[in-house]
Amino acid sequence: MNPLFLIIVPLVGAVLAAAWPDNRTRPWFLPVFGLLHVVLAFWLFFNPPVVAPDAWFGFDPLARAVLPVVSLLFLVCAVYGVSYLRIRSERPNRVFVALLLSILGLLSGGHQARHLGLLWITTEAVTLATVPLLHFNGTPRAFEATWKYLLVGGTGIALSLLGSFCLGYSSLHGGGEGDLTFAALTAQGVGLSRPWVLTAWVLLLVGYGTKMGLAPMHTWKPDAYGEAPSIVGAILAGGVTTVAFTAILRVRAVVGSAGEGHIADRTLLLIGLFSMLVAALFLLGSRDFKRILAYSSVEHMGILSIGAALGVAGVAAALFHVWSNTLTKGALFLSAGNMRRAAGSPSMDDVRGMSVLTPRSAAIFVTGMFAITALPPFGPFFSELQVVRAALASGKGVATAVFLGCLLLAFFGLTRVVFAIVDGRPSPTTRTNAQPFLETAGVVAPPLVLLGMSLCLGLFAPEILREAWSAAVAQLFPTP
């Protein structure tokens, strides 16, 4: 089967959804095409196709190691989206549904892109497609968040194009033919011009790091995640950041083949630790329970970056962490969305007693918070443990200490906000702000399912998943 279907099917869905006349039934396009995508993605996952080395798109081991989880997350969010858009039936959802589906198609393209230029084009298109979604609520706050997202994200995307040009020039200067597939760049290896490779690495790390939300390029994240509908937040945090991370991994492999892997690893480690530190400090100060999810995302992007810096074992751990973080973060976003809607405010100053107002969502939110702060036996505990082991095995004692310290600080910050809003009795302000909100199965089951998958991942990560991760690592670190 052709892996291009992963890209085409959602895009066809987007076109159909845009043409569909009825606002009430249109949201059903999301789960239908989400399900198709999951079936396709897992079919390819179990029957990985052979990818021609010079192919521009392909379901290669790296795509196989991460794309299925993005697809799963999208399906669950899509089911949630049907209930969410029913609640928001006062707003037209044509653009919302069509763009969400095209984002799924573009993300599939980005994960499968084996060409530097195509990778950039898909990432850029995802960035642009997200803009109207952030603005869905139409409030001045949402506009402010969208503006910052565009300005910071646009600059990031521009710098990653400049980085792509530099990498292209390094190949040209080294006598290459201008073939910009990752396979050709890696094959050229030490033939790449060194100063240009390093320039390209810095620009691409900053550019795709902005998309990923690594500090100090994370400034758009709290605003965007805080103001966007939670389903958009979940897909941004689980899908868009993932595509940027795989982009960095692919570029890192080229830089490694050029013999500059140690420099790349050092920068990844530093920027990862810095992101964790910044996130932990902001978590201690933030009072908004949707914004803390953004800082938690910055923290986990830092963990991914640290994993990517630690060689074979570290990258395998990072890929594991992509799965556990994506699923757990999705559960947190969706349950937070329920509570935000019921409470009428996102700030811990106004909101109290959510365990009375929305008992189910509050329970999922608290459990998810413990899961994301690495409570065993949820997925994040095991993936973070693997990162720590990889760090200790490569003799990075100080980095490990900082890593653990930041995790602890983040735990304090998260629990501070979460228990402030969940515990106690609903205050008079909460009661006056509160809107009638029914915890139907449609809004409770999706986050619960995501949380359940995170638990399963911790308890028994299937053998085939581990095999997929090691195949991806083998692709990134080819043994000569």
Added chain:
Amino acid sequence: MSGGALNLLIGLAMGLNLLALGSSRVPSLIRAVSIQGVLLGMMPLLLEDKNLDWRVVLVALATVVGKGVVIPSLLRRAMRAANIEREIQPFLGYVPSLLLGAGGTIAAVALARALPLLPEHAGSLLVPGAIASVLTGFILMIARVKAISQVCGYLVLENGIYLFGLLLFDSTPLLVESGILLDVTVGVFIIGIIVDRIQRAFDSLDTRKLTTLRE
């Protein structure tokens, strides 16, 4: 011969960078950016002494139309819609930003000498021009507070990237053309401003007032 003409155009574009940094009125800023766009669009035609194929002409045409006509007219429309007062109250004054820009241009020339270049690019101003424009774009985006001025800064940044892309124009298909997508980003920016004015969510387009969301 065409190398000299190309360098002349790049030199003019670098001069326009300084003009953009020094202009206190939004219309003259927009004019500087649009002239720069037209200059950039003419450059692919001068790249090589060879037969013009449809690809070169298409890129040149798209650039001139996009950067030189469509985006500036959208910007002017946004300016009218926002009824923006034409004086800019910058975050960083004009003389300091001009000095920074001039220093950046000198640094760009020095930096370009430090980087290894293919012999056919050694005498070209493409690399220094690219670095200088990227720096100018950053200065404009940081130093100005009006949304429209920041968009102009983004355009200059993007023009710098385009200049760099011309180095790869002959060897790599697709990559340079993909830069056109950046123009689409700019379009989204401006449409955002216009739409927002129609919704009247803000009274002024002063990005200093975008401060509700913070810790």
